Each structure stands twice: as structure tokens, then as C-alpha cells.
Amino acid sequence: MSISLTISAIIFILIAARQWLPPAIRIWHIMTLGAAALLALGQITFKDAFFAVDWDLILYLFSVFSIAAALYDTGISAQISKRILSRQTPNTMLASYALIMASCAALLTNDAAAVIGVPIALLMARDLNWNAVPLLILLCATVTVGSMVSPIGNPQNILIANAGQFDNMFLVFVQWIFIPAAITMLFSILWLKRFLKVDKSSHEVGIQPSTDNQITQKWPPLLSTALLIVLIALGNVLHGIEGIYLPTLGQIGLLACSPIYLASDKRRRVLREVDWTTLLFFVSMFIVTGSLLESGSLQLLLHGSEINLAEAKTVTFVSFFASQLFSNVPVVEIYLNLLHKKETQTLMMLSAISTAAGNLFIISAASNVIVLQQAEKFGVKPFNFWQFFLLMLPVSLISVAVSYFYIIYFGSL
Known part of the structure; x- marks a missing residue:
């Protein structure tokens, strides 16, 4: 076992055991x-x-963090929360919240949806006296599942869309992945709402924008x-047209957040509230990942064996566990x-299963980490490794199974 693989395993174990470590260790x-x-x-x-x-992704996250901080401080996040809470029943509230966050993930990537969704989830938990943990885990599930149906929903889908050179990449992703994603979304809501118990301490969390120095x-x-x-x-409409410069996600993010830093009278406050950690x-x-890849561990596993990498079972097994x-x-x-x-069925299986893999562990998807650390930023004790794993294991199994069998079925038509 390489040193890189050993240290990666230690990191995984320490994150799994974090609930037993001193609270100061994040x-x-x-x-x-x-x-x-x-x-x-x-x-x-x-x-x-x-x-x-991936500095482009870092720039995009910085931009999204900036926008989310400004939305929260202006009270817009609270207004969205109140609009969701105006629904008549808890079931419709949860469904509305899940659909809004899933749509946000499909349009703006799962990482952006995670940033925007945390304060809304905490405001809902406070106003309904719900335990915030299952609601935050539902956010993780919905942004992951929502990102499955879009070629720009997450970074791996962008790579696959570029490799596939589809004539209409949005249509291809919807045709192959929308139905398994919708089934997984419905199951996630029905499963996780069972754990939304009343928690009287939730209303004490200071998740309301302050009146002092408020934007x-x-x-x-x-x-x-x-x-x-x-x-x-616009970038996706112009995708594939030769001779047109298409900015990267990071460049788009920086341009998008420029009104906040150029025109807002509280730009320094927003800059301080960016989640730098x-x-x-x-x-x-x-x-860590770069070191792992340099060690050649994954390449040796895939290239050294004589398995057929285009076979559906191989794609599913390797993309999920790797x-x-x-x-x-x-x-x-x-x-x-x-x-x-690069056949379409192989690419869609790789997209669906690699994304669904993010529902198993906290560190399986970047959006999970964002939800966890954003909650801690607001002073809320979020889910731990094992809470996330136990609640999300059924969601992961359903997502992988439904995606696998539907893509096999659709590919045979």
C-alpha cells in the first residue's frame, strides 16, 4: 500500500471518528x-x-459563497423560507423545499445549491421546531439527486457531457436519468421525513439575520x-459552437458576484463571511487526491486488470466504490x-452512478462537506459521519439500483 493511500485511509478514519474527537477538531x-x-x-x-x-472550481465556490452570504444578510433566504412555510402541510413544505433545491442544483451545480440551501433549512427547522439534522441530510440528498439530471449539475457531468459531444446534452441527460432521479427524490423525501422529530432547542439557534450592520x-x-x-x-446554449469563447465556471462566478463587491455598501462584511475554511x-x-492519482493506485486497478470497462456492471461497481x-x-x-x-449508455451509467455515490458518506460528495461546514458556521451542530451514513444508506442503494436497471432498460429500447 502506498503512503498516499495510507494517509488517505487515515483521513477517512479520522473523519468517521470525528464525533469522538475533541469538538475543536473540524x-x-x-x-x-x-x-x-x-x-x-x-x-x-x-x-x-x-x-x-481545481482553481476554477475554487473560484466558483468563492463566488457562490459570496452570493449566498449576501442573500442571507439581506433577509432573502428568510423570505424564501417563509414562502415554503406558507404551504399547508409539512409534506408539501418538504416537497417544495426539496424541489427548489434540486432545481437549483440542476441549474447552478450541487455545490451552489448546498450553500444557498443551508440557511433556509435552518430557518425552517427553527420555525417548525424540527431537528435540523435530517433536514440538512435531506438537503444533501436533494442537491445530489437534482444534479444528476443536468450536464452542468456537477463537475463530473460536465466532463461526461464534453466527452460525449451530444447534439443536445440537456435532452440526453433528461432522457436517461430523469426518471431514476425522480424516483430517488420521492423515496428520499418519504424516508427522511420519518426522522423529522420535534426539537425544542432548534428555535434557540441564532439563524436570523442581525439588525446591526445588516445589508x-x-x-x-x-x-x-x-x-x-x-x-x-447562455454558456450551455452556445456550447459546441465553434469560434465562440465560452468562459469557465470560475469566470462566470466571478462576473456574477461582481455587483456585490462593486456596488454593495457592505462588501467587506460579505468578504469576511465567505466560508474560507x-x-x-x-x-x-x-x-490529497492529486497525490493518490500520482501514486497510480486507481490507474493500476483499472488498467492492470482485463475487465471490460464499458460493461454496465463494471461501470457501476468501479464508479461507485472508487x-x-x-x-x-x-x-x-x-x-x-x-x-x-464512449457510447451513450456507458457515459450515462458512469454519470448516474458516480453522482449517486455521493449519497453514501460525508466525504463522498463536495456538497455534503459544504452543508456540514455551513451549518457549523451558523453555530449549529450538524450530522456526524455515522448519522449521515445510516440515514443515507437506503437512499444510496435505491439510487444505484433504480439508475442501473432503468439505464439498462432504456438502452435496450
């Missing part, structure tokens, strides 16, 4: 120390570590949100490079 501490250890031991050079980081200009964050949606939509977590995670250790984005990137023939 998940970003563990990942950052792991990255530092790999650098100190020479498992990855500083130059390679720098290029292992009163609502148009900059609203304009930023609109710009983000329009620019992403979560950004540090992701920088460290990319370094994503738990190596993260789904690098797994998909390597898998695409090793595929000799």
Missing part, C-alpha cells in the same frame, strides 16, 4: 493536516500540488443570482481516458 483540520503530511513526506511536490487543485441593498445579490443563472444558461478544505482535498476513496471527479476523468469507445 473536518477541514483533518483534511488540511493530511495534505500537509503528504507534502512533507514528498508524496507530491508543491508544483504538482498547485496544479492538482439593506437587496438588488446587488439579486442581480448576482440572476447573472449566475443567465450566464450558465471550506475553501481550504477543498484545496487540501485536491492535493468514488468513495478517490472522489467521483478524478475517478470519472481517469475512466473517460481509459474508455476506448
Whole structure:
């Protein structure tokens, strides 16, 4: 076993045992120390570590964090929460919240939906006296499932859409993945609502925007949100047209959040409220993953065996389990490079299962980590590793099974 793989396993174990560690130790501490250890031991050079980081994604997350902080401070998140709470029954409230967050994930990526959805979930938990943990876990499930149906819903889908060179990538993803995603979404709501118990302490959480130094200009964050949606939509309409420069997600994010930093009278407040520790977590995670990939562990497993990488069972098994250790984005990137023939069914299976893999463990998807750390930022004790695993295990199994059999069925038509 390589040193990189050993340290990655230690990181995984420490995150799993975090609930028994001192409260001061956060998940970003563990990942950052792991990255530092790999650098100190020479498992990855500083130059390679720098290029292992997806800086475009970091810029996009920074932009989304900025927009979400401004939306919260202007009270817009509270208004969305009140609109959801105006529904007549708890079931319709949950369904409305899940559909809004799933749609947000499909349009703006699952990471953006996770950032925006946390304060709304905490406000709902406070007003309904619900335990926040299952509601936050429902948020994780819905943004992951919602991102499955869109070629821009998550980074691995973007890689697959580019590799597939589809004439209409949105239509292809909807045809192959919408039905299993809808079934998984319905099951997630019905399953997780059973754990929404009354918690009298939830109303004590200080999740209301403060009246002191509160941002009163609502148009900059609203304009930023609109710009983000329009620019992403425009980029996908123009996708595939030669001779047109298409900005990256990071560039789109920076342009979208520019009204906040150029026109808002509280730009410094927003900058302070950006979740810098979560950004540090992701920088460290990319370094750890880069070291793993340099060790050749996954490449040796896939290329060294004589398995048919295009076979549906192989795609399902490898993309699901490898994503738990190596993260789904690098797994998909390597898998695409090793595929000799990129058939639509193979690509859709790789997309659906690698995304569904994010529902098993906290660190299986970036959006899960964002939800956890955003909740801690608001002073809320979120879910731990084992709470997440036990509640999400049925969701993971249903998602993988339904996706597998439906894609096999649809591919045979």
C-alpha cells in the first residue's frame, strides 16, 4: 500500500471518528493536516500540488459563497423560507423545499445549491421546531439527486457531457436519468421525513439575520443570482459552437458576484463571511487526491486488470466504490481516458452512478462537506459521519439500483 493511500485511509478514519474527537477538531483540520503530511513526506511536490487543485472550481465556490452570504444578510433566504412555510402541510413544505433545491442544483451545480440551501433549512427547522439534522441530510440528498439530471449539475457531468459531444446534452441527460432521479427524490423525501422529530432547542439557534450592520441593498445579490443563472444558461446554449469563447465556471462566478463587491455598501462584511475554511478544505482535498492519482493506485486497478470497462456492471461497481476513496471527479476523468469507445449508455451509467455515490458518506460528495461546514458556521451542530451514513444508506442503494436497471432498460429500447 502506498503512503498516499495510507494517509488517505487515515483521513477517512479520522473523519468517521470525528464525533469522538475533541469538538475543536473540524473536518477541514483533518483534511488540511493530511495534505500537509503528504507534502512533507514528498508524496507530491508543491508544483504538482498547485496544479492538482481545481482553481476554477475554487473560484466558483468563492463566488457562490459570496452570493449566498449576501442573500442571507439581506433577509432573502428568510423570505424564501417563509414562502415554503406558507404551504399547508409539512409534506408539501418538504416537497417544495426539496424541489427548489434540486432545481437549483440542476441549474447552478450541487455545490451552489448546498450553500444557498443551508440557511433556509435552518430557518425552517427553527420555525417548525424540527431537528435540523435530517433536514440538512435531506438537503444533501436533494442537491445530489437534482444534479444528476443536468450536464452542468456537477463537475463530473460536465466532463461526461464534453466527452460525449451530444447534439443536445440537456435532452440526453433528461432522457436517461430523469426518471431514476425522480424516483430517488420521492423515496428520499418519504424516508427522511420519518426522522423529522420535534426539537425544542432548534428555535434557540441564532439563524436570523442581525439588525446591526445588516445589508439593506437587496438588488446587488439579486442581480448576482440572476447573472449566475443567465450566464450558465447562455454558456450551455452556445456550447459546441465553434469560434465562440465560452468562459469557465470560475469566470462566470466571478462576473456574477461582481455587483456585490462593486456596488454593495457592505462588501467587506460579505468578504469576511465567505466560508474560507471550506475553501481550504477543498484545496487540501485536491492535493490529497492529486497525490493518490500520482501514486497510480486507481490507474493500476483499472488498467492492470482485463475487465471490460464499458460493461454496465463494471461501470457501476468501479464508479461507485472508487468514488468513495478517490472522489467521483478524478475517478470519472481517469475512466473517460481509459474508455476506448464512449457510447451513450456507458457515459450515462458512469454519470448516474458516480453522482449517486455521493449519497453514501460525508466525504463522498463536495456538497455534503459544504452543508456540514455551513451549518457549523451558523453555530449549529450538524450530522456526524455515522448519522449521515445510516440515514443515507437506503437512499444510496435505491439510487444505484433504480439508475442501473432503468439505464439498462432504456438502452435496450
